[in-house]
Amino acid sequence: MQSLTLESATDARDAVRAGILPRLHVKAFTGGAIVLAFILVGLFGPALAPLDPNKQELTAMMQKPAGIGSAHVLGTDNLGRDILSRVIYGSRVSLVVAFAVVFVSGFVGIVLGAVSGYFGGKVDFAIQKLVEVVWAFPPLLLGITIMAFLGQGLFNLILALVAQRWIPYCRVVRGQTLSLRGRDFVAAAQCLGASNRQIIVRHIIPNLIQTSLVIGTFAMASSIIAEASLSFLGVGVPPEIPTWGTMLADARIYISTAWWLPLFPGLCIFITVLGINLLGDGLRDILDPRLKRTGAKI
């Protein structure tokens, strides 16, 4: 027993020395902390924001950031609106879009991928043709085209972003299902008289959650950037809703006179996306067996 403890302690120390353990923890924890902060700010935005994000103070236009304790900590924009309040409210849109896109596209992608891989044949062919057509569009271009057709709005934006983001789930899940359907536990379930739906929902899909989690984190990061890009181009959410992308679009013409206008919303996008990517990397490192072989993070 004692030798076993000693052995595990030595293993752990070796792992720490090799830089595996602390890295995993630092990455996953830093990322997790940033994502948690982003979720909390989004959820409790109205309570945290010092002012109404759309309140125009024409006597306080274009004020520089004056630091903690002042009326406008991060300054004001060309209409005298408080930047800090707008940045906080902006996180709500990013939060809603990011989670909605990940869940909807995850659901669609996992179901279609599992069905495609499990049944094969004509069903597989039809789903894979759909994947091919949608995937042939350069990213963002389909989003722009759909938004031009549906018009601005939060719901439309989510639809436009889901349009392509279910594909990575579908492709990976299909591949995994192809190998899973030949496994003994599926055969056992079939022998016990389980229906195809039961096999897919109870036996196949639970085995795909781990991989989908990693795809989900990267899909979340890309949807935040895509949402900001579409809003920046003026085809995202309506202009009265403060988002990080619309704030950047508004700031463009004041770049030379007011550096704080583009700085803070952009920084928010960057830090949030960085946090999500760190979390995704951490999760992948933990789930990736190659790590043990190379002794370095992949």
Added chain:
Amino acid sequence: MTSYLARRLAGTIPVLLLISLLVFLLIHAAPGDPTLLLLGEETNAADIAKAKEHWGLDQPIYIQYGKFLVSVAGGDFGKSFKYAEPVIGVIKSRLPATIELAIFAILIATLMAIPLGVWAGSKPNSWIDNLGTTFGLFGISMPSFWLAIMLILLLAGVLNILPTSGRSTYGIAGPEQTGFYILDSIMQRNGRAVWDALTHIFLPALALGINMLGILMRVTRSSILEVMNEDYIQTARAKGLRENKVVWRHVTRNALIPVITVVGLELGTLLSGSIIVETVFSWPGSGSLLITALNARDYPLVTGLVMIYTAAFVAINLIIDGLYAIVDPRICY
């Protein structure tokens, strides 16, 4: 190999047809009447009807699509509503600017990412590895349009050392030959114009290439890490080769295959990234043209641009498939 590529090429035709149908329906179902947008709200009904007849918008949508397909097959995308010129001509005049920008973005990304990725991957867990990994992570997390704005703020607003809009300073560039300003200036032996074009392209190319740089760096690094474990690398070391030779001659050449895939895949992202970066830098390419066309509901121009972008993306993927076999002789189709 040839038959595989021929099959792939044939397979892209139905995909392109479906894409054209999807785009055509999406654009035509969009809210906003293009005749009203172009002629103004004050126009009378007779003029609107005349304009609709002129552009064929009064006909049923399937006839419009049928006519569109026939003309596209003949290389004709119709006439732009906004510019009153053939769509293909308008796109042709803007395409070189986008291609030139994309080439420079790829150059910046690959020239920085591959050496950094090789260096980081060959020395796992060293300071250079940590620096490279952090840099890669920053690269993929950076929104290109924010970087574009911050670059304008810093290099043009504060330091005032680089131009921030357009492709050249007025009066410096010579007559257009190919549409590629740098190439034209080199052919005309106009050193001042070459330098001027390079200073104009640097910031947009850097902003456009940053995500690709981050992704390429990460892929190169992990690919190098994988190859370092292969038996033939042990053999190379065992026969007494210097580490530098092992890394550059044996590891890097084998590790570059996934890197090529990523370059190909990222070209699509680069195409869409150009839409936003061109808008920020007022770069007169096809990306900014798409935004102008969308705002004006210029159906033929939008359809033409989306089709060309998508066809380019499909073609790139085909070329990448072909390249595999050249780079790695073990792959045969």
